[in-house]
Structures are given as structure tokens and as C-alpha cells.
Amino acid sequence: MxxxxxxxxxxxxxxxxxxxxxxxxxxxxxxxxxxxxxxxxxxxxxxxxxxxxxxxxxxxxxxxxxxxxxxxxxxxxxxxxxxxxxxxxxxxxxxxxxxxxxxxxxxxxxxxxxxxxxxYIYGVNIFVDNGGGTVTDNATGLMWQQVDDGNTHIISNANT
Known part of the structure; x- marks a missing residue:
């Protein structure tokens, strides 16, 4: 630039x-x-x-x-x-x-x-494996499901 x-x-x-x-x-x-x-x-x-x-x-x-x-x-x-x-x-x-x-x-x-x-400051994830099937991103505070269930889903039937 x-x-x-x-x-x-x-x-x-x-x-x-x-x-x-x-x-x-x-x-x-x-x-x-x-x-x-x-x-x-x-x-x-x-x-x-x-x-x-x-x-x-x-x-x-x-x-x-x-x-x-x-x-x-x-x-x-x-x-x-x-x-x-x-x-x-x-x-x-x-x-x-x-x-x-x-x-x-x-x-x-x-x-x-x-x-x-x-x-490389914005959007840098800080992942922590919580055990029990969850991962937390300490940069955002979001907790994620660690492994998907292997099935496809209809979004209108999903609990969102």
C-alpha cells in the first residue's frame, strides 16, 4: 500500500x-x-x-x-x-x-x-477444549459443539 x-x-x-x-x-x-x-x-x-x-x-x-x-x-x-x-x-x-x-x-x-x-489481531481465535464435547473460544466467549452428530438437518426443524 x-x-x-x-x-x-x-x-x-x-x-x-x-x-x-x-x-x-x-x-x-x-x-x-x-x-x-x-x-x-x-x-x-x-x-x-x-x-x-x-x-x-x-x-x-x-x-x-x-x-x-x-x-x-x-x-x-x-x-x-x-x-x-x-x-x-x-x-x-x-x-x-x-x-x-x-x-x-x-x-x-x-x-x-x-x-x-x-x-492478525482481529479474528484470532483462542480455543480451549473444555472436555465433555465442547470448545470455548475465549476471544469471543462463544462455546461450540466439538463434534457434529453426523446427520443432516432441516433448518426449520432445528432448535435455533
Whole structure:
């Protein structure tokens, strides 16, 4: 994020996927036939967002969280997770690099919303095995079921 100065600060960086996801407002929707009926998956009372008039699904933002694409995709292509504030999905995008540092792969180009502050602090889990089939995340205070029951469930029948 060289040469980026906003609000008098110059120590901006690309957010991790957990940091980027903290901006998500999941009570929104996309109407691809008429974006004036759409609400971006972002707290737009604080952050700007405009739908592309030709491609309403175009709203991808980079994160710094990387992975190696493999399997059915070309092996050893560097990818990065991103969030699409237009349609509300975490997705993966090719960065244009191979993990050996060479280039030549298509980089689709994504938007970028910079962040500042210490990296890897937000969203770092502090898991504790409580025994008895539960795990607590001391970072959030949430207690989790440790092992699923192995069955699928209809959500309307689940006790939520």
C-alpha cells in the first residue's frame, strides 16, 4: 500500500479475509435485474459502494489471505480470498502469480479497501477444549459443539 495517505496516515495495508468480513452486513440482497432495488452486503451508511450498471455482480474486494489453487484448477497458482460486497460471497481470485514468484496468469483485478492497525489481531481465535464435547473460544466467549452428530438437518426443524 505504498504511497497511500488517508487521514494523515501512511501505514495502510490489505486486510485479511476475517478483517474484510467484519464490514459485512448480511441482511442485504442483490436484485441483478435492477440494482436500484439492491442493497450491498456492506454497512453502506459508513462505507461507499456503487453497483456496476453493466455487471451487477461485480463487487470483489481483495484480502491478503492467500492459498494455492490446485485440483481441477491449475496447480501452484497463487490465489487470494476476497469478499464480493455486491452479492455477499467470499470467493477466491487468481492473483496473477505462481507461488515461485513468476507471473503470467490472468489477474482479474479486484477493488481494494485498505485498513490500518496491527495485523492478525482481529479474528484470532483462542480455543480451549473444555472436555465433555465442547470448545470455548475465549476471544469471543462463544462455546461450540466439538463434534457434529453426523446427520443432516432441516433448518426449520432445528432448535435455533
Amino acid at each position: 505504498e504511497n497511500l495517505e488517508i487521514g494523515g496516515y501512511t501505514d495502510w495495508r490489505i486486510p485479511t479475509i476475517k478483517e474484510l468480513y467484519s464490514l459485512v452486513n448480511s441482511n442485504r440482497e442483490l436484485d441483478p435485474t435492477n440494482t436500484s432495488n439492491s442493497q450491498p452486503y456492506l454497512y453502506d451508511e459508513y462505507f461507499d459502494f456503487e453497483y456496476d450498471e453493466h455487471i451487477p455482480y461485480a463487487g470483489q474486494y481483495w484480502s491478503s489471505t492467500k492459498y494455492v489453487k490446485g485440483g481441477l484448477q491449475t496447480d501452484n497458482i497463487e490465489g487470494a480470498f476476497g469478499f464480493n460486497f455486491a452479492d455477499g460471497h467470499i470467493k477466491s481470485y487468481e492473483t496473477g502469480l505462481y507461488f515461485d514468484g513468476s507471473s503470467g496468469v490472468h489477474d482479474p483485478g479486484c477493488f481494494l479497501r485498505a485498513v490500518r492497525g496491527e495485523e
